[in-house]
Amino acid sequence: MLRQNMKIRLELACFIFLSALSFTLAASTNTSTSCPMDLSYVTAIPWNSSACHNYRPNSTSKAVIAKQPCCTLLLSVFGVGLAQHLKDTSLFQLPDLPTSQSCLHGFQSRLNSLSLPSDLVSLCFDPQQFVITPYLCANIQTTQDWVARLGKSTSLDQGCRSDLSDLTTCDACVRSANEVLAKMIFLDGNQTNSTDCFDFIVLYAAAIVNQFGPKSTGTLECAFQLTFNEQYSSSSSKRHSALVFGLTGAGVAIFVTLSLLGVYFWYEKRFTKRKMGGSDSNFDEEEQGSRPKLRPNTGSIWFKLSDLEKATDNFSQKNFIGRGGFGFVYKGVLPDGTVVAVKRIIESEFQGDEEFCNEVEIISNLKHRNLVPLRGCCMVDVDESYDDKGYQRYLVYDYMPNGNLDDHLFPSNTGRMPLSWPQRKNIILDVAKGLAYLHYGVKPAIYHRDIKATNILLDADMRARVADFGLAKQSREGQSHLTTRVAGTHGYLAPEYALYGQLTEKSDVYSFGVVVLEIMCGRKALDLSSSGSPRAFLITDWAWSLVKAGKVDEALDRSLINNADSVNSNPKAIMDRFVQVGILCAHVMVALRPTILDALKMLEGDIEVPAIPDRPMPIGHPSFYGDGNAFSISPALSGPQLHKGDMLR
Numbered sequence: 001m002l003r004q005n006m007k008i009r010l011e012l013a014c015f016i017f018l019s020a021l022s023f024t025l026a027a028s029t030n031t032s033t034s035c036p037m038d039l040s041y042v043t044a045i046p047w048n049s050s051a052c053h054n055y056r057p058n059s060t061s062k063a064v065i066a067k068q069p070c071c072t073l074l075l076s077v078f079g080v081g082l083a084q085h086l087k088d089t090s091l092f093q094l095p096d097l098p099t100s101q102s103c104l105h106g107f108q109s110r111l112n113s114l115s116l117p118s119d120l121v122s123l124c125f126d127p128q129q130f131v132i133t134p135y136l137c138a139n140i141q142t143t144q145d146w147v148a149r150l151g152k153s154t155s156l157d158q159g160c161r162s163d164l165s166d167l168t169t170c171d172a173c174v175r176s177a178n179e180v181l182a183k184m185i186f187l188d189g190n191q192t193n194s195t196d197c198f199d200f201i202v203l204y205a206a207a208i209v210n211q212f213g214p215k216s217t218g219t220l221e222c223a224f225q226l227t228f229n230e231q232y233s234s235s236s237s238k239r240h241s242a243l244v245f246g247l248t249g250a251g252v253a254i255f256v257t258l259s260l261l262g263v264y265f266w267y268e269k270r271f272t273k274r275k276m277g278g279s280d281s282n283f284d285e286e287e288q289g290s291r292p293k294l295r296p297n298t299g300s301i302w303f304k305l306s307d308l309e310k311a312t313d314n315f316s317q318k319n320f321i322g323r324g325g326f327g328f329v330y331k332g333v334l335p336d337g338t339v340v341a342v343k344r345i346i347e348s349e350f351q352g353d354e355e356f357c358n359e360v361e362i363i364s365n366l367k368h369r370n371l372v373p374l375r376g377c378c379m380v381d382v383d384e385s386y387d388d389k390g391y392q393r394y395l396v397y398d399y400m401p402n403g404n405l406d407d408h409l410f411p412s413n414t415g416r417m418p419l420s421w422p423q424r425k426n427i428i429l430d431v432a433k434g435l436a437y438l439h440y441g442v443k444p445a446i447y448h449r450d451i452k453a454t455n456i457l458l459d460a461d462m463r464a465r466v467a468d469f470g471l472a473k474q475s476r477e478g479q480s481h482l483t484t485r486v487a488g489t490h491g492y493l494a495p496e497y498a499l500y501g502q503l504t505e506k507s508d509v510y511s512f513g514v515v516v517l518e519i520m521c522g523r524k525a526l527d528l529s530s531s532g533s534p535r536a537f538l539i540t541d542w543a544w545s546l547v548k549a550g551k552v553d554e555a556l557d558r559s560l561i562n563n564a565d566s567v568n569s570n571p572k573a574i575m576d577r578f579v580q581v582g583i584l585c586a587h588v589m590v591a592l593r594p595t596i597l598d599a600l601k602m603l604e605g606d607i608e609v610p611a612i613p614d615r616p617m618p619i620g621h622p623s624f625y626g627d628g629n630a631f632s633i634s635p636a637l638s639g640p641q642l643h644k645g646d647m648l649r
Contacts, residue, residue: 035103036089037081041215042110047077048227052116057123071124076224078107079202082130083214087207090143092200093132100127137197138188143208146200149187155179155598160205165218173222177201179598182591186613301376301396308332308342308378308394315344322404331399339399340375345392360395362446362469370434372457372467373398400465402458409453409518418559421571423462424519428578430464431456432600435512438466439505439596444474447503451511452492452525453518473503491526491538495588506590509599513585517543520579522557540586547583547612552576577602580609587613 052070059065066072081103086092094100108121132141138149159176162169177198184197206214206223213219220226311332312319321329327345334340363374378394402408405427408419419427431451438446448469455468494510496502514525517539527537546555553561556575581602587593592613594602601607 034099035106036094036099037085037103037106039081039103039106039110041080041084042077042107043113045080045215045220045226046229047220048229049073049114049116052111052120055117055120055123062126065123066125070120073226074111074120074124076226078104078125079199079224080206080214080220080226081107083203083207086143086203087214091132092141092143092203093136094130095132097127097131100130103130137193137200138184140184140200143204146204150180150183154183156201156205157209160209160223161211163212163216163218164210164222165216170218170222173205175595177205178591179595182593183610185591186610303376303378303394303396305378305380305392305394307334308396311335311340312342315342332396339401341397341399343395343397345394362472362474366438366442366446366469368434368437368441370430370463370465371437372400372465397467400457400467401460402462404454404467405456405458405464405515405519406453408458409522410524418522418557419519421560421575424560425574425578426462427456427458427464428516428519429600429603431466431512431515432596432603434464434466435508435596436600438472439508445505447473447505448508448511449473449497449503450489450492451508451515452489453515456515491524494590496590502590504590505595506593509585509593509596510587512596512599513582513587513593514540516578516582516585520557520560520575520582521555522559540583543579544583544612547580548614552579555579574605577605577609580612583612584609589613 051073055070057065057068059068066075082093085094094103104121104125104127108118111120112118134141140146140149155176156173156179159169160173164170164173180201181194181198184201185194188197202223206219210216210219210223214223221228309315311334312330315330319331321331321341323329327343330342330344332340332342360374360377363371367373375396375398377396378392380392380394408416435448435451438448446469448466449472450468451466455466457465457467459465492511492514494507497507497510517523518525521539521543523537523539523542525539543555546552556579560575581594581599584602585593585599598607602609
């Protein structure tokens with residue numbers, strides 16, 4: 001009886017095994033004929049697969065495994081095939097589940113031939129994730145859907161078209177991808193779909209936009225972030241050996257020269273840094289008597305204190321202009337008749353030599369008509385003959401005869417004429433151009449961190465110049481800056497910077513948006529005159545509530561409505577556009593703000609201003625009640641609730 005049972009079980013096991021084998025063979029045969037993707041590139045492209053050698057996941061969670069290096073690498077490799085499929089069929093995904101399964105089976109077979117583990121695909125992917133569906137991102141399934149939702153041309157079409165193997169063009173492509181992502185998230189309305197939206201952007205850039213196609217070296221490296229094996233790099237080098245031999249002599253000479261210069265500057269920086277007690281600023285030594293005098297290493301003029309005292313009549317009160325960042329500003333006249341503004345630094349407000357030299361070095365290298373030029377500087381040691389003045393520092397700028405923007409928007413003298421519409425328009429455009437230069441015209445980019453009306457000066461022609469770079473920071477290219485020391489002015493500070501210390505170019509864009517609203521609305525950014533009551537005023541929420549209610553006219557400064565420029569055929573429409581751009585720039589969520597370049601294009605009418613999105617309200621946001629000086633936000637206008645971290649996206 002026992003033997004009979006064992007025989008029955010053995011026959012049953014054999015039947016199950018043969019059935020499974022038959023099913024597997026059938027599936028394999030079906031796979032080779034039903035997958036529309038040509039996967040031969042997997043073994044043809046020498047991509048670096050080291051992250052997947054002997055890969056074993058350290059988690060049982062599918063979501064966690066999918067984010068581990070091997071799986072993200074395989075997604076990029078499989079994405080190359082999806083991009084080619086998109087180019088051939090206009091479909092962003094595969095048509096159905098069986099097709100997805102067969103393509104993944106074929107993908108694993110290619111990985112097997114590279115001696116990679118045989119279960120990588122099953123570990124990393126769910127076949128359903130590559131099946132076409134309207135719910136992944138903004139209801140986009142085909143390239144026709146893309147055009148219908150985003151238009152025939154986006155920033156992606158300009159930023160990602162050329163050869164992406166160049167670092168500059170790759171950076172431009174990545175920037176444009178982030179811009180399009182913000183718009184797609186807004187269209188989709190679901191932040192959780194941002195990853196799928198970005199995947200679609202990569203596929204579209206590689207397959208449709210880039211003129212060299214998804215399998216070109218630049219696209220593989222930039223869009224799909226793939227690296228290549230060393231053997232490929234060396235064989236590629238051999239193909240250019242003739243050119244390399246021809247340029248060897250010159251190349252070696254240049255390399256040696258640059259190396260020597262690099263060592264020299266490195267040594268000088270280390271040496272002077274030690275001398276200055278850890279400051280990152282560069283200094284030259286100038287012998288003066290028996291002891292050295294330290295000065296910033298810039299192309300600016302080094303002024304003597306005696307010359308500045310003579311120019312400003314010993315910093316007399318009659319020459320006092322006003323207070324600037326970190327000090328007091330005086331009008332002065334140099335011996336050659338040049339009128340200058342001298343900022344006398346207050347020691348107690350500066351963090352030592354580092355911030356002083358930071359401002360000197362940054363401004364000395366900036367040359368743009370919408371930035372205030374630095375003429376020179378002065379540093380006086382406590383041990384010099386001016387022993388009663390202590391350790392003092394001075395910055396000398398070109399004089400701006402029309403003062404700062406705040407004085408014209410909110411004059412203490414009520415008799416002053418309000419700014420005209422052409423003046424306001426020019427000022428806004430000038431500030432935008434100055435910021436665009438800081439963000440994109442210099443490398444690394446510079447974040448001003450303190451854009452506000454008092455830091456915008458007006459020259460003799462009432463054209464704006466951005467001033468006061470004492471808080472400016474140079475960025476790591478392509479990265480945000482996290483800091484525990486938040487600096488700036490309340491009312492102008494971007495919320496993600498004020499609350500979490502995240503500093504990006506979009507932080508300056510937020511401050512710029514606030515300034516635009518001040519100029520267009522004629523009201524201060526923040527009014528805490530009634531602190532402790534519900535009558536506090538925040539211009540960003542106030543202007544947004546009026547625009548969303550269709551009352552843009554009520555947001556505009558009365559002087560603009562009463563004195564519209566008759567030369568312009570429709571100034572009212574342009575004014576409305578400027579207000580909308582100000583609101584968009586000052587949006588609480590980083591991803592929904594434009595870059596300063598796009599904001600400038602919107603202001604100049606080169607691109608359309610997108611629909612104004614909702615402004616999520618933080619938990620515990622104060623209520624506002626309107627009676628002319630304050631306002632009320634109704635539940636219908638308040639938008640969705642803002643959760644912690646949403647402002648960082």
